[in-house]
Amino acid sequence: MTVLDAPAPPAPVRDDTALRLYRAMVVGRAFDRTATTFTRQGRLAVYPSSRGQEACQTASVLALRPTDWLFPTYRESVALLTRGIPAEEVLTLFRGDRHCGYDPLAHRTAPQCTPLATQCLHAAGLADAARMRGDDVVALAYIGDGATSEGDFHEAMNYAAVRRAPVVFFVQNNQYAISVPLSKQTAARTLADKAVGYGAIGVRVDGNDALAVHAAVAEAAERARAGAGPTLVEALTYRIEAHTNADDDTRYRSADEVAAWSGRDPVARLERALLEEGTLDADGVAATARTADELTAALRRDFVAPPERDPMEMLRHVYHQPPHHLREQAALLAGAPAADEGPIARDGEPR
Ligand SMILES: Cc1ncc(C[n+]2csc(CCOP(=O)(O)OP(=O)(O)O)c2C)c(N)n1
Ligand SMILES: [Mg+2]
Numbered sequence: 149m150t151v152l153d154a155p156a157p158p159a160p161v162r163d164d165t166a167l168r169l170y171r172a173m174v175v176g177r178a179f180d181r182t183a184t185t186f187t188r189q190g191r192l193a194v195y196p197s198s199r200g201q202e203a204c205q206t207a208s209v210l211a212l213r214p215t216d217w218l219f220p221t222y223r224e225s226v227a228l229l230t231r232g233i234p235a236e237e238v239l240t241l242f243r244g245d246r247h248c249g250y251d252p253l254a255h256r257t258a259p260q261c262t263p264l265a266t267q268c269l270h271a272a273g274l275a276d277a278a279r280m281r282g283d284d285v286v287a288l289a290y291i292g293d294g295a296t297s298e299g300d301f302h303e304a305m306n307y308a309a310v311r312r313a314p315v316v317f318f319v320q321n322n323q324y325a326i327s328v329p330l331s332k333q334t335a336a337r338t339l340a341d342k343a344v345g346y347g348a349i350g351v352r353v354d355g356n357d358a359l360a361v362h363a364a365v366a367e368a369a370e371r372a373r374a375g376a377g378p379t380l381v382e383a384l385t386y387r388i389e390a391h392t393n394a395d396d397d398t399r400y401r402s403a404d405e406v407a408a409w410s411g412r413d414p415v416a417r418l419e420r421a422l423l424e425e426g427t428l429d430a431d432g433v434a435a436t437a438r439t440a441d442e443l444t445a446a447l448r449r450d451f452v453a454p455p456e457r458d459p460m461e462m463l464r465h466v467y468h469q470p471p472h473h474l475r476e477q478a479a480l481l482a483g484a485p486a487a488d489e490g491p492i493a494r495d496g497e498p499r
Contacts, residue, residue: 184389203385205224207365211369246457312375339380351368
């Protein structure tokens, strides 16, 4: 059998994994709320919220080693923060900068991908190269439910399975691809089932249970390290906010549905469990809230000046002989007449 149900997490938790998850989720949620506020203040161009998906995004990072690689999409801000990327750098892309904002090598985190599923191929390639070189590296590719319909996802799964590449394909099934519900996306029984056709292992886990996600990803990473190839982990969750601040989710889903999933909130759920078992007390809750407040206060203070960029950068370095429409745009920017040939220079003139 290749489709497994993830094991229930061991209880009570003896190590500090649960507390680390709790803290990362509380901080991640506060960060997410601040980023959403920035879109309303015009400080961010766009922001895809992680609200409701904090268990997926924190547990997938904390289940890996710092030497493993992450291949995130636009949705993964809380995962990036959990990796230790400074909050301001996490948001660089969304303020309209063409740079990803952080050093991918230093954090072993590829730039966030907006073209759906392309990051799966990057992850498979890096993992296979590491395997061939004998490096102890696992690559985790984040992907949404909708993006599992993309060709790049299938090619990456197939390649990784054939090559026994150490990859974890981590699907956050938040049940929507913008306005398209999962029922219109796939006829498969589950997304984890898709692994079977490639000869890979598929696991389905409750994506709002941080400990269960942690256990499933840790097991998948161990299998990958042991040479057993890729695992597709499907984490069933829900996107509480709209797709981005530019989306109106009331046009395609009901308030009742959102309310029902809000009642399954992953942060409140772990907090409740930890308070009940005595791993956490009121002081611990307050201290964690203070840490989150400090981070968001610093972000509100520092995230003010837009980055200094030369807009001409967008037009340079793409073509040696730029086509006429890019020349015209460069000339418009530079306030100079368009040149007929040659690369675009800093001032829009040919070099
Ligand atoms: C190749 C490609 N096609 C279409 C889009 C437009 N697009 C951006 S996000 C999105 C929905 C993706 O949904 P899902 O994979 O479920 O991820 P989620 O946003 O729910 O995290 C679409 C269609 C894109 N970015 N790239
Ligand atoms: Mg989705």
